[in-house]
Structure formats: structure tokens, C-alpha cells
Amino acid sequence: MGCFPWSRDVTKRLKNKMEYKALDQNYDHPRTTLDASEDSSEDTDKKEDYGGVEQSVVSKELDCNRRVGDDDRKKGKSKSFKLSELLHATENFSMENLLGEGGFGKVFKGKLKETGELLAIKKLDSDGSQGIREFVVEMMTLSLVDHPNLVKLVGYCVEAGQKLLVYEYMSLGSLEGHLHGPNRKGLDWNIRMKIAAGAARGLEYLHDKMNPPIIYRDLKCSNLLLGEDYHPKLSDFGLAKVGPTGNNTHVSTRVMGTYGYCAPEYAMTGQLTFKSDIYSFGVFLLEIITGRRAIDKRKSAKEQNLVAWARPLLKNRENIYHMVDPALQGRYPAKSLYKAFATALICVQEQPSKRPRVSDVVKALDHIVSQTYTPQSHPS
Numbered sequence: 538m539g540c541f542p543w544s545r546d547v548t549k550r551l552k553n554k555m556e557y558k559a560l561d562q563n564y565d566h567p568r569t570t571l572d573a574s575e576d577s578s579e580d581t582d583k584k585e586d587y588g589g590v591e592q593s594v595v596s597k598e599l600d601c602n603r604r605v606g607d608d609d610r611k612k613g614k615s616k617s618f619k620l621s622e623l624l625h626a627t628e629n630f631s632m633e634n635l636l637g638e639g640g641f642g643k644v645f646k647g648k649l650k651e652t653g654e655l656l657a658i659k660k661l662d663s664d665g666s667q668g669i670r671e672f673v674v675e676m677m678t679l680s681l682v683d684h685p686n687l688v689k690l691v692g693y694c695v696e697a698g699q700k701l702l703v704y705e706y707m708s709l710g711s712l713e714g715h716l717h718g719p720n721r722k723g724l725d726w727n728i729r730m731k732i733a734a735g736a737a738r739g740l741e742y743l744h745d746k747m748n749p750p751i752i753y754r755d756l757k758c759s760n761l762l763l764g765e766d767y768h769p770k771l772s773d774f775g776l777a778k779v780g781p782t783g784n785n786t787h788v789s790t791r792v793m794g795t796y797g798y799c800a801p802e803y804a805m806t807g808q809l810t811f812k813s814d815i816y817s818f819g820v821f822l823l824e825i826i827t828g829r830r831a832i833d834k835r836k837s838a839k840e841q842n843l844v845a846w847a848r849p850l851l852k853n854r855e856n857i858y859h860m861v862d863p864a865l866q867g868r869y870p871a872k873s874l875y876k877a878f879a880t881a882l883i884c885v886q887e888q889p890s891k892r893p894r895v896s897d898v899v900k901a902l903d904h905i906v907s908q909t910y911t912p913q914s915h916p917s
């Protein structure tokens with residue numbers, strides 16, 4: 538099951554920053570749509586049918602028609618499935634095949650009749666046009682990307698009022714399940730750093746290798762999926778946005794994302810930059826190192842927000858040994874622990890200009906990964 542089942546009655550579309558603050562304080566569901574601008578033009582052109590949405594939403598959200606080159610277009614290789622194929626693959630979407638549930642619908646495991654290929658099939662809730670926009674953006678974005686750290690979109694299905702996205706099956710599920718579920722001890726230091734480095738490389742591809750570059754906007758533990766041998770891939774590109782180009786410093790957009798991961802300047806102004814993703818990455822890395830959730834209402838007021846808790850403590854290097862996930866039982870190289878915390882801290886700097894570029898984050902994490910922990914070389 539998904540770690541954070543979502544229901545539409547908790548979705549709050551807010552009209553101004555003050556309301557955002559109020560909701561932030563009363564947080565109880567991580568995925569919420571926020572509206573930082575008065576401009577609701579994006580909502581006015583929702584269409585019921587898929588074809589209408591494709592034209593209005595894709596051209597607006599991803600701006601594919603104008604800016605994606607022919608080479609990128611040729612990469613699009615996702616296939617259109619028949620509903621009957623997916624019904625067969627999932628045994629009529631039986632609950633036994635349910636992998637989890639997120640903000641936009643349930644995800645089922647499936648097996649293709651012809652090839653035996655395993656799939657994960659996301660069945661979008663039929664209500665709510667927000668899901669339609671995400672469906673189209675995700676389909677378009679994933680058809681264009683091609684990287685070992687980004688989950689592959691195998692295909693899609695739009696039939697009989699149903700919208701389904703078909704992904705490669707990631708056998709070990711989401712990082713969230715491992716980090717905060719019962720299997721926490723399985724995630725040793727080396728695996729955690731391999732996951733962080735892989736996520737950074739996926740992000741680097743979106744920021745620096747894609748043309749046009751893409752801001753991911755939804756980096757968090759539940760969107761990091763794990764394959765065999767804990768191979769990490771980023772998933773869920775429904776919120777992805779084409780980044781600023783030319784002399785533009787940011788993209789102005791509605792504030793969307795997940796509480797606890799959202800960069801403060803983006804939450805307050807709706808001005809989205811690549812550095813917003815870097816902030817989310819810093820939160821994600823802190824979560825991996827500490828085993829704490831980005832927001833945890835069960836903790837005391839001072840410890841509920843991971844960044845607010847970690848920032849002051851990290852001023853004193855000695856604190857890192859009290860902040861690291863106790864589930865690691867002291868099994869990590871001390872120098873790497875310090876470097877990992879330092880990397881996370883610089884990513885969550887209040888001022889976006891002080892946050893590093895993703896290529897620097899990749900370098901830092903690759904170095905940490907190269908310093909493998911072994912009990913022999915690092916006695917406790």
C-alpha cells in the first residue's frame with residue numbers, strides 16, 4: 538500500500554501565501570496542491586476528453602510543441618496498450634496485485650500475457666482533472682527521457698474513460714517503504730549512498746542533459762523506486778516543468794509539490810528554479826542519513842520539520858553522530874557521514890544562489906560512494 542493514501546477532500550487549492558503558511562502549520566497530508574498566484578488561467582482550459590487536454594495542457598505545462606527538438610521526439614517509444622491487455626495483466630485490477638496508492642490513483646502489478654514482462658500500472662482516479670494534467674505531462678516527459686536512474690514508461694492506455702500509465706516494474710518498491718517501513722535494517726550505509734548518488738544522477742540528466750532542461754518538482758522518498766540490487770530510479774513526472782531558458786531566471790507557476798520538500802522561496806513566490814529541486818534533494822538526503830521523515834507530526838514541535846531540526850544542530854560537527862539513523866548502528870565511515878551531512882546542508886540553504894548545481898552534488902556523492910564502508914576498514 539502507498540504510505541500516504543490521499544483523498545480529494547484533503548486537497549486544498551489555496552489563493553495566497555498566507556493560506557499556504559496556515560496549511561503548512563496544520564500539515565497532515567504530504568501531497569497537496571497550492572496556488573500561490575491569483576492567476577487561475579491554468580484551470581480554465583481543463584477538458585474532459587484526453588485530446589483536448591493534450592493540446593491545452595501539454596503545450597502549456599511542458600511546452601513540448603515549441604521547444605522539444607526532433608531528436609527528442611524520436612526518443613518517444615512508449616506504446617499504446619489496449620485496456621483488455623491491462624485487465625488481463627492485472628487480473629482485473631485485483632487487490633492482490635495492488636502495489637500502492639498515491640495522490641492520483643492506485644498502482645497495480647501486472648504481467649503481460651505475450652512476453653511475461655512484469656509491469657506497474659497506475660490507474661488514474663477518474664474524478665479530478667488535476668490528474669488528467671499530470672497524466673499527460675508524465676506521459677510526455679517520460680516518453681522523452683532515457684536514463685538508467687529514471688523509471689521507464691512502457692506505455693499508456695486511454696480507453697473507456699480510463700487513463701492508465703504503464704511503467705517498468707521496480708521489484709523492491711519505493712525508498713519510503715524501506716526507510717520508514719519495517720525493513721529499515723536492510724538499508725546499510727553503502728546502499729543508502731548508492732541510492733542518493735543514483736537519484737542525483739537522474740536529476741542531473743533532467744537539469745543538464747535534457748533539451749529543454751526539466752525541473753522535476755517532486756523529489757521525495759516515495760518517488761524513488763528501487764529495482765534489483767537496490768538500483769534507484771526517480772519516478773512520477775506529473776509535476777515536471779520545462780526550466781527557464783535564455784535570460785530567464787525562473788519559471789512562474791502554481792506552487793505544487795509535497796510539504797517538507799518544497800523550497801521556501803518557491804512555496805512563497807511560485808518562482809520555480811533548478812535550485813528548487815536541489816532543496817528537495819537536500820531534504821531527501823537528510824532523510825536517507827537520519828532515517829527521519831521530512832515532516833513528522835508524531836515528534837515534538839522542534840523535531841517535526843527535518844530541515845528546521847537539522848540546520849542548527851549541524852553547526853556543531855559533533856552532533857552528526859546523534860543525528861545519524863540509529864538503525865545504521867554506527868556502521869558508516871565517519872568522514873563520509875560528515876561529507877554527506879555537509880552536502881545535504883548546502884542543498885537546503887535558505888538562499889537558492891548558495892545551493893550547489895546538481896553536477897556538484899553528483900561529484901560529492903560519487904566520492905562518498907567510492908569510500909565503501911566495511912567493518913574491517915572502519916572499526917566502530
Ligand SMILES: Nc1ncnc2c1ncn2[C@@H]1O[C@H](COP(=O)(O)OP(=O)(O)OP(=O)(O)O)[C@@H](O)[C@H]1O
Binds near residue numbers: 541568644
Ligand atoms: N514502477 C513501479 N514499480 C513498483 N512499484 C511501484 C511503481 N510505481 C509505483 N509503485 C508503488 O506504488 C506506490 C504508489 O505510487 P504513487 O506514485 O502513485 O504514489 P506516491 O509516490 O506514494 O505518492 P504521490 O502521489 O505523492 O506521488 C509507490 O509508493 C510504490 O510502492
Ligand SMILES: [Mg+2]
Binds near residue numbers: 639759760772773
Ligand atoms: Mg509517487
